Amino acid sequence: MIRIPMPQEPDCFDATVRQRGLDFLQRQGQDPQQKPKSSSRIWGSGAGNFWTAVKDDLRTGYNNRCVYSCFVLEDERQPNGKLRHSHSIDHFQPRSCSPAYLAYEWSNLRWAWQVIDNEGKKNHLIPEKYDPTRLTHKVVELQEDDDEDWIVVPNSSLTDLEQKEIKNTIQNLGLNRKKVKVRRRQYVEDFLENKCRYDANFMKERQPFIYCELKRLGWL
Numbered sequence: 001m002i003r004i005p006m007p008q009e010p011d012c013f014d015a016t017v018r019q020r021g022l023d024f025l026q027r028q029g030q031d032p033q034q035k036p037k038s039s040s041r042i043w044g045s046g047a048g049n050f051w052t053a054v055k056d057d058l059r060t061g062y063n064n065r066c067v068y069s070c071f072v073l074e075d076e077r078q079p080n081g082k083l084r085h086s087h088s089i090d091h092f093q094p095r096s097c098s099p100a101y102l103a104y105e106w107s108n109l110r111w112a113w114q115v116i117d118n119e120g121k122k123n124h125l126i127p128e129k130y131d132p133t134r135l136t137h138k139v140v141e142l143q144e145d146d147d148e149d150w151i152v153v154p155n156s157s158l159t160d161l162e163q164k165e166i167k168n169t170i171q172n173l174g175l176n177r178k179k180v181k182v183r184r185r186q187y188v189e190d191f192l193e194n195k196c197r198y199d200a201n202f203m204k205e206r207q208p209f210i211y212c213e214l215k216r217l218g219w220l
Contacts, residue, residue, distance in 0.1 A: 001140050001152070001175070002070055002209045006133040007061025009106040010054060017050045021104030024048040032101035043095060043103070051089055051109055058089060062111035067132040068121065068173050069113050069180060070209040071187070088117035092131055096123050115183075120174020130169045139166050140175075142213030149181045150188050150210075188214065195220055 025032045028042055036042050043049060064073050064087075073087045090112040095103045102108045110133075112121070128134060139162070140152045152175050154166035170176060187207050191198065191214060203211040203220070214220045 001068060001130070001132050001135065001169075001173075002138075002212075003135040004062065004065065004067045004070075004132045006107065007057070010057045013054060013057075013106050016053045017106075018104045020050045021048065022101065024050070025100050030100050033099050035097055036095065036100050042100070048103075050104065054106075054109070055087075055089060058109060058111045059087065065111065066113040066116060067110045068116045069175065069183075070207065071113055071183060072206060073111075073113055086114055088112045088114040090117045090121065092126065094123040094125065097125065115177070115179045116174055119179070120177055121172065124172035126169055126172060127165060130166065140170065142210065142217065150184045151176045151181060184210070192219060 022032055024047070025042075028048075030036055030042060065071065066073055066087075067090075076084045076086050090110040091098070091103060092108050092110050093102050098108075129136075130139060138155050139158065141155050143151055143153045145151050152170055154163040154170070158166065174180060187210050191203055191207070191210065200211070211220070
């Protein structure tokens, strides 16, 4: 997790997403200021998912980078040879436990890796101060564990309370789940094996968190 600026709301957003969404909630009998009584009933069938209309704006605005893992999102090759999209549109404040109108607010939408969004974060509430678009200082570090996996851990300079909060955030986002560690190790090994061929600008643009942490640790 590093600071990733929130992109500017697109001009079409209000009419295409926000107003259509609020109208949808009204037709559902849902107070937009209240938590949904049943999010599965409201959005379960895909009805009202107007935020998908700005998928391309989110992809471009976040440079196709998952805000939580910092990974550039690449389509994944399936066993049958077909490509599967790896992105997901995440609601930072989950739809199931937040005022319903937030489902249609640009400021609540994030570009995320499906593995993080669907298998890690899910409906976990993440403290706003640890939202990557609001970070003001470094909160995590890269570390090689006893199994030679590269994991993220709380910044050692944080207070005990902050370290506890960050541990919970790492857990709730699933940043050290197996699939995430495998992908992170691939990027680390690629940089280390090709550090004589890759220049700093390429690595920093490709994977800024991993590059900066490998520099800090003296690996690059």
